[in-house]
Amino acid sequence: MVKSRRPPQGHRVFRKLPGRAAGIAIAQFLIACLAVMQIGSEYGIRMISTTLTVVPRRITAILAKTLVIAGTSFIVGVVAALILYVAVQPMLEPKDLDYAITADGVIPSILRTGAFLTMIAILGLGIGAMLRNSPGAIMTTLGLLLVVPIVLAILSGHNELFMDISRYLPSNAGMDFVAIETLPEHPNQGQAGLVMPGWPTLDLIGQPEDGC
Numbered sequence: 001m002v003k004s005r006r007p008p009q010g011h012r013v014f015r016k017l018p019g020r021a022a023g024i025a026i027a028q029f030l031i032a033c034l035a036v037m038q039i040g041s042e043y044g045i046r047m048i049s050t051t052l053t054v055v056p057r058r059i060t061a062i063l064a065k066t067l068v069i070a071g072t073s074f075i076v077g078v079v080a081a082l083i084l085y086v087a088v089q090p091m092l093e094p095k096d097l098d099y100a101i102t103a104d105g106v107i108p109s110i111l112r113t114g115a116f117l118t119m120i121a122i123l124g125l126g127i128g129a130m131l132r133n134s135p136g137a138i139m140t141t142l143g144l145l146l147v148v149p150i151v152l153a154i155l156s157g158h159n160e161l162f163m164d165i166s167r168y169l170p171s172n173a174g175m176d177f178v179a180i181e182t183l184p185e186h187p188n189q190g191q192a193g194l195v196m197p198g199w200p201t202l203d204l205i206g207q208p209e210d211g212c
Contacts, residue, residue, distance in 0.1 A: 023084055024113065024178060027077070028120045028171060032141045035069050035124035040134030062129050062204070066122055073121035077114035081178075085110065105180040112189065116174040119196050120145070123170060126203030145171045170199045 039062070085101060092098040101107060123144075128137040149166050156163035166172055167186055176182045177192035187195065 023080070024116075024175065025171070027080055027117060028145060028174065029142060031073050031076070031117050031121045032124035032145060033138050035073075035121040036128035036137040036141055037134050038069060039065060039125055039128040040132070040137050043132040043134075062125070066125055066204070069121045069125055070118045073118045074114040077117035078110055081110040081113040109178055109180045112193070113178045116178050116196065119200050120170065120174065122200035123203055126200060126206075130203070130206065144169070168195050170196065
């Protein structure tokens with residue numbers, strides 16, 4: 001039996017699975033922390049001096065590290081999304097909700113997951129390079145990804161403007177970016193895709209030019 005290329009029911013179930021959102025959320029926290037530690041540990045043990053001896057311009061060294069962490073994060077994100085796709089099919093099959101990987105929107109969503117984690121990694125790397133302290137940078141990064149959305153969600157009970165703002169934060173925009181379907185009141189994948197690169201870009205632009 002050939003599986004349909006357009007399985008709307010399976011898509012909706014997949015989009016609503018708690019494990020999917022939780023898996024992506026956990027992945028972004030892990031990737032962000034690893035990215036922070038990649039640069040923060042060098043400052044912690046003063047290995048950054050050796051790095052800057054080889055590459056005197058600090059921004060050049062950071063961009064080189066960015067390319068490495070970006071490539072790694074993209075591969076990890078795509079592989080993790082593929083594993084999640086394979087894992088949920090046995091749960092959907094008994095109710096005839098399983099669908100082929102070639103179904104509309106599935107492969108783009110998997111690739112966008114890799115791109116999302118890449119941008120989160122670059123964001124974490126930039127914050128780590130800016131603060132030059134792993135614990136402080138990790139707390140700042142997790143605050144931006146986790147605490148700020150919660151605070152704005154609480155404040156949205158008083159003013160809907162806070163909820164509108166929260167939809168464009170990295171973690172929330174990222175969830176819409178990787179979604180197969182987005183809710184009507186949320187940014188679509190294209191809009192979220194325009195927002196997401198802005199966060200790590202601002203982070204890198206704000207890097208000081210000085211050395212250690």
